[in-house]
Amino acid sequence: MLPSSTVENYLKAIYLGAGALTPPSRLVPMGQLAGALGVAPGTATTMVKTLAESGLVEYEPYAGVALTKAGQKLAALVVRRHRVIEMFLVRMMGYGWDEVHDEAEQMEHVVSDRLIDRMDEMLGRPEVDPHGDPIPTPEGIVKPQPMQSLLTCPLATPVTITRVIDQDKVFLRFIEKHNLKPGESIEVEARDAASDSVRVRGRDEQRITIGTKAASKLLVQAR
Amino acid sequence: MLPSSTVENYLKAIYLGAGALTPPSRLVPMGQLAGALGVAPGTATTMVKTLAESGLVEYEPYAGVALTKAGQKLAALVVRRHRVIEMFLVRMMGYGWDEVHDEAEQMEHVVSDRLIDRMDEMLGRPEVDPHGDPIPTPEGIVKPQPMQSLLTCPLATPVTITRVIDQDKVFLRFIEKHNLKPGESIEVEARDAASDSVRVRGRDEQRITIGTKAASKLLVQAR
DNA sequence: GTCCACATTTTGATGAGTCAAAAATACAGT
């Protein structure tokens, strides 16, 4: 009973909170799920009911859907495949970090666990992918990442960018261009609610001001 | 209108003569096609009629099916992807040549042309895959391979094994074990119709007798 | 409390790909 690509995509979307930028709450609303998958709302409802019958999700009508233990594990493995593949494409195949998403999206459903492990081995068993997203273990476990965003970290304090939560090519290229990729050391100089912006001092005293929406997608760790 | 995996599989099967060991004749019979794809005969008929409407094959009821120019190109590209992937798995990922078929079978339908080209580049643009099967160019062209099998090559004459036409794990392992992989130098000592067998002298004076069916799957070139 | 806007679920239908079994066809052998 290997799950179809479709099932894997639903589980993955629920696992990732269906693209919610807010902390993944317990229940993912149907609308959000349908949106994340690019299907009509009714389609998501139907599919989720099927998944519930297979014991992969818990479904509360009119409230939303959450993964069961089994569903979580399956989803984590899909995400693992995705992220290992992304890492492999960047490190071994010369892809840019903004070019790997679609390719990984396709491959994650067909590549064997064996090949994933080979890739993982060649990569030195990395803990995160090129975007800083954590790679679940083969058992489906993710090391919890205590993190803050540019919106919540202390001001005027050196921090390291560890993760960029957005797969949009244009955004990623912007981040790269301004040296804000994972690994870079920066400092948040100021936040301004009125102008909805955050001023950052990056490498070589470079200053850049970005919107709060963008700032919320950059996660950092104290240094 | 990118073709589905199913369409690609039908085209590939027709391209490869649906597993016929005989030289790929013009028309592939429906039964053979259905057999190669593991579907019911009626299913193949239905699908082939659809393919004919898309202009990918020419279909002669009760006679069989053949690829059009367009179908040939598409099929060749699928085969190209398959063989480049096989080569990549063996050379770069540490797979055995008997272990790559299923993985490539899955990946060939999802991997982008870009990734295939990257692999091809890393491999030094090989002309054949680990089994000696020729790799079509990105334009879908295969260099014609003038070849004989162990059944047709001259006796007591040194030849080089260039290709093994069978993906069966057990057979491939047998071939490997007896040093009959592509690249090996051998000599056919005798053929015997009565016993349906061929005696071969391989590396280090090693003798081995194989059936004619097996012998027909080993292609060689004069040296 | 009532009502309304919005999210969600239901309903009926569609397309792709498949099967089993019945009907039709081709062709080899007499």
Place this chain on the structure above:
DNA sequence: ACTGTATTTTTGACTCATCAAAATGTGGAC
């Protein structure tokens, strides 16, 4: 020519995943 066997096509039905649009439920504004 005729008949029987093997192959092929047709038929009717099924599953999966989807949509559009109608029906229904939920929760906030007043």
